Amino acid sequence: xxxxxxxxxxxxxxxxxxxxxxxxxxxxxxxxxxxxxxxxxxxxxxxxxxxxxxxxxxxxxxxxxxxxxxxxxxxxxxxxxxxxxxxxxxxxxxxxxxxxxxxxxxxxxxxxxxxxxxxxxxxxxxxxxxxxxxxxxxxxxxxxxxxxxxxxxxxxxxxxxxxxxxxxxxxxxxxxxxxxxxxxxxxxxxxxxxxxxxxxxxxxxxxxxxxxxxxxxxxxxxxxxxxxxxxxxxxxxxxxxxxxxxxxxxxxxxxxxxxxxxxxxxxxxxxxxxxxxxxxxxxxxxxxxxxxxxxxxxxxxxxxxxxxxxxxxxxxxxxxxxxxxxxxxxxxxxxxxxxxxxxxxxxxxxxxxxx
Amino acid sequence: xxxxxxxxxxxxxxxxxxxxxxxxxxxxxxxxxxxxxxxxxxxxxxxxxxxxxxxxxxxxxxxxxxxxxxxxxxxxxxxxxxxxxxxxxxxxxxxxxxxxxxxxxxxxxxxxxxxxxxxxxxxxxxxxxxxxxxxxxxxxxxxxxxxxxxxxxxxxxxxxxxxxxxxxxxxxxxxxxxxxxxxxxxxxxxxxxxxxxxxxxxxxxxxxxxxxxxxxxxxxxxxxxxxxxxxxxxxxxxxxxxxxxxxxxxxxxxxxxxxxxxxxxxxxxxxxxxxxxxxxxxxxxxxxxxxxxxxxxxxxxxxxxxxxxxxxxxxxxxxxxxxxxxxxxxxxxxxxxxxxxxxxxxxxxxxxxxxxxxxxxxxxxxxxxxxxxxxxxxxxxxxxxxxxxxxxxxxxxxxxxxxxxxxxxxxxxxxxxxxxxxxxxxxxxxxxxxxxxxxxxxxxxxxxxxxxxxxxxxxxxxxxxxxxxxxx
Numbered sequence: 001x002x003x004x005x006x007x008x009x010x011x012x013x014x015x016x017x018x019x020x021x022x023x024x025x026x027x028x029x030x031x032x033x034x035x036x037x038x039x040x041x042x043x044x045x046x047x048x049x050x051x052x053x054x055x056x057x058x059x060x061x062x063x064x065x066x067x068x069x070x071x072x073x074x075x076x077x078x079x080x081x082x083x084x085x086x087x088x089x090x091x092x093x094x095x096x097x098x099x100x101x102x103x104x105x106x107x108x109x110x111x112x113x114x115x116x117x118x119x120x121x122x123x124x125x126x127x128x129x130x131x132x133x134x135x136x137x138x139x140x141x142x143x144x145x146x147x148x149x150x151x152x153x154x155x156x157x158x159x160x161x162x163x164x165x166x167x168x169x170x171x172x173x174x175x176x177x178x179x180x181x182x183x184x185x186x187x188x189x190x191x192x193x194x195x196x197x198x199x200x201x202x203x204x205x206x207x208x209x210x211x212x213x214x215x216x217x218x219x220x221x222x223x224x225x226x227x228x229x230x231x232x233x234x235x236x237x238x239x240x241x242x243x244x245x246x247x248x249x250x251x252x253x254x255x256x257x258x259x260x261x262x263x264x265x266x267x268x269x270x271x272x273x274x275x276x277x278x279x280x281x282x283x284x285x286x287x288x289x290x291x292x293x294x295x296x297x298x299x300x301x302x303x304x305x306x307x308x309x310x311x312x313x314x315x316x317x318x319x320x321x322x323x324x325x326x327x328x329x330x331x332x333x334x335x336x337x338x339x340x341x342x343x344x345x346x347x348x349x350x351x352x353x354x355x
Numbered sequence: 356x357x358x359x360x361x362x363x364x365x366x367x368x369x370x371x372x373x374x375x376x377x378x379x380x381x382x383x384x385x386x387x388x389x390x391x392x393x394x395x396x397x398x399x400x401x402x403x404x405x406x407x408x409x410x411x412x413x414x415x416x417x418x419x420x421x422x423x424x425x426x427x428x429x430x431x432x433x434x435x436x437x438x439x440x441x442x443x444x445x446x447x448x449x450x451x452x453x454x455x456x457x458x459x460x461x462x463x464x465x466x467x468x469x470x471x472x473x474x475x476x477x478x479x480x481x482x483x484x485x486x487x488x489x490x491x492x493x494x495x496x497x498x499x500x501x502x503x504x505x506x507x508x509x510x511x512x513x514x515x516x517x518x519x520x521x522x523x524x525x526x527x528x529x530x531x532x533x534x535x536x537x538x539x540x541x542x543x544x545x546x547x548x549x550x551x552x553x554x555x556x557x558x559x560x561x562x563x564x565x566x567x568x569x570x571x572x573x574x575x576x577x578x579x580x581x582x583x584x585x586x587x588x589x590x591x592x593x594x595x596x597x598x599x600x601x602x603x604x605x606x607x608x609x610x611x612x613x614x615x616x617x618x619x620x621x622x623x624x625x626x627x628x629x630x631x632x633x634x635x636x637x638x639x640x641x642x643x644x645x646x647x648x649x650x651x652x653x654x655x656x657x658x659x660x661x662x663x664x665x666x667x668x669x670x671x672x673x674x675x676x677x678x679x680x681x682x683x684x685x686x687x688x689x690x691x692x693x694x695x696x697x698x699x700x701x702x703x704x705x706x707x708x709x710x711x712x713x714x715x716x717x718x719x720x721x722x723x724x725x726x727x728x729x730x731x732x733x734x735x736x737x738x739x740x741x742x743x744x745x746x747x748x749x750x751x752x753x754x755x756x757x758x759x760x761x762x763x764x765x766x767x768x769x770x771x772x773x774x775x776x777x778x779x780x781x782x783x784x785x786x787x788x789x790x791x792x793x794x795x796x797x798x799x800x801x802x803x804x805x806x807x808x809x810x811x812x813x814x815x816x817x818x819x820x821x822x823x824x825x826x827x
Binding site: 044045131132133135136139144145146147148158159188189190191192193194196197215216217218219221222224241242245246255256257259260261274275278 | 407408529531559560561562563564565566567568586587588589590592593626627629630631632633634635636637639642644645649690695696697700701703704706707708751
């Protein structure tokens with residue numbers, strides 16, 4: 001194996017042409033995924049997580065979409081490839097699992113028919129061999145009685161089982177990278193726990209990299225090796241799961257963690273409450289830090305220029321915030337005053353409190 | 356809190372009849388969506404109702420409000436000036452919602468309000484939000500338009516919006532703001548009871564926290580009782596004084612929220628709690644994993660309804676097996692008896708397992724895929740000996756090579772042999788007799804664990820081992 005990571009994304013920028021001007025969904029994000037590693041992209045709805053992963057293999061209509069930057073898989077740049085060459089990678093080296101399995105399965109065909117079709121598209125095998133493999137795949141993803149269930153239709157499977165079938169289908173090609181976009185959001189917690197464990201087991205078995213997209217920080221803490229926190233299409237903070245959960249540094253990460261029921265980040269003593277305000281308009285992004293209009297620590301300098309460059313706090317733990325110098329700890333930011341967190345809007349810069 | 360509960364639900368039952376078989380079939384099946392649920396809500400109290408999807412939480416709510424007609428049971432509502440009523444001589448209660456006539460129902464619905472999960476679909480897109488909210492007092496007889504406007508404007512401010520939002524339309528609001536509007540609409544008639552059915556499940560976590568805090572504030576401000584329905588335990592834990600846990604149409608545990616979550620007395624509550632991801636990366640793994648999926652409410656398991664998935668399922672007297680082995684034995688028995696294991700399919704699965712090394716490389720040991728290309732001598736499972744096959748069947752169902760209990764071992768060996776020889780019925784007969792659990796035979800009653808904390812598990816009966824709260 002070379003030094004190249006499995007997946008290296010650099011300067012990924014996805015925009016859409018709309019009637020109200022250029023909509024910037026993803027604005028220059030970088031991240032890498034190694035083999036056998038789970039990287040979580042986390043953010044609120046509208047933060048650009050899904051568009052980012054769909055941009056990897058160009059799963060967007062272009063135009064109106066426009067994807068810039070580089071996406072390298074094993075060192076090969078996918079953005080340079082022709083549509084046909086890219087198609088070879090989709091499903092083969094990069095497989096996707098989406099949120100709603102019922103939308104992704106064809107309810108007119110048996111589960112086995114669909115799995116066998118997927119196997120035979122990618123491999124030149126007989127129907128019988130493909131069926132045997134399909135049964136094994138269902139077995140691998142934990143469907144009981146796979147040899148009888150294979151002849152059933154999707155409606156005969158429960159929600160969790162359908163998601164397991166989707167995972168089986170993604171495994172058909174033994175992908176190098178599995179992209180899971182909110183795979184457990186539509187499921188009950190008891191079922192979710194099983195699916196998360198399955199993904200974790202499969203990651204080890206198949207030596208895949210997993211890129212896991214979710215808005216749920218609790219899920220992130222259970223499955224991630226590394227975390228990338230997105231806000232309005234840019235990276236706010238990144239690091240190992242322990243860095244991000246135990247030493248959250250960006251004000252946004254901190255507020256997001258403080259929203260979690262039962263989470264005590266230990267840094268802010270303030271009462272639990274939401275984050276005031278809402279995501280900025282993607283057709284008219286603010287100057288400076290994207291989070292500044294809602295940030296309790298915002299100063300005049302926060303709203304000037306571009307999103308601050310990422311500052312390296314410790315090994316691989318970076319934050320995009322002007323309050324930090326390289327090597328700083330999270331204690332650089334004092335606990336926010338209660339009133340500052342309430343005020344939220346940029347009209348009342350709480351610089352006096354933080355100074 | 357006064358002595359009388361605001362809402363008292365007794366043996367509430369809702370069965371749906373569905374047709375079985377073809378389109379014109381006369382056969383019917385009863386789906387026991389809610390099957391004998393009882394609880395009280397006191398004035399100013401928030402009761403959480405948690406459980407997996409399909410357990411009957413929402414049906415319970417709509418039966419209480421009589422949005423669906425309950426099949427049986429009593430719902431006694433003592434709010435809206437009905438306090439202190441005594442039972443009639445014939446045993447009926449004047450405040451029983453299930454017996455209300457049209458006029459009584461209309462006043463009842465003023466005093467009990469409902470908010471839903473999806474605020475977008477519960478507002479008319481062609482009506483200004485103010486008009487939507489003001490429609491309620493109009494229906495209930497407030498004809499003074501200026502007064503309605505003043506009341507609604509005041510309420511909009513109390514839920515964190517502004518009175519000027521009266522003339523705006525639903526699409527101009529974000530998801531969280533719409534849920535605030537839904538709260539304003541629920542409160543405009545000054546109700547005693549608010550039923551909230553998954554009110555924050557569709558919202559981002561940053562907004563969820565806001566809405567929960569608002570519901571909590573309004574509860575204190577308006578002295579509301581809240582029935583809070585959610586599948587999200589962490590949310591219930593945050594807001595509710597007491598919690599009831601539902602499984603397949605029944606309440607399996609109820610009590611003060613802290614007692615239920617800190618010291619669960621029912622295995623289902625334990626498993627549910629353990630499945631909730633904690634936002635702490637250091638506490639991974641060690642979840643209690645529930646096997647199987649929720650059984651169908653049209654044919655619920657006998658005895659304790661949870662026994663088909665329970666990790667604490669009781670072993671019969673004299674048996675002393677490791678609990679996970681016992682669980683897997685029961686799972687195997689369950690499938691054989693239900694006829695889910697088709698002998699032909701078992702053989703196909705065995706062939707598929709041993710055939711992969713030839714066909715495409717093992718699914719499990721991917722690393723060995725490259726050297727697995729030469730066809731092995733025993734590639735075809737059907738060519739192997741019977742003992743090999745038997746061992747493979749056991750491996751496929753995670754059963755040990757020999758079960759420690761000699762009698763059960765004989766039954767399992769017979770059943771596996773019967774399955775391999777294609778006789779599913781004989782396998783089912785033998786296993787059904789040899790592998791039994793008291794949990795399948797006895798319907799557990801709710802037992803008391805202090806301070807109104809009650810749970811329905813057989814292990815609490817003196818004749819069984821007792822409920823071990825230690826690690827499983």
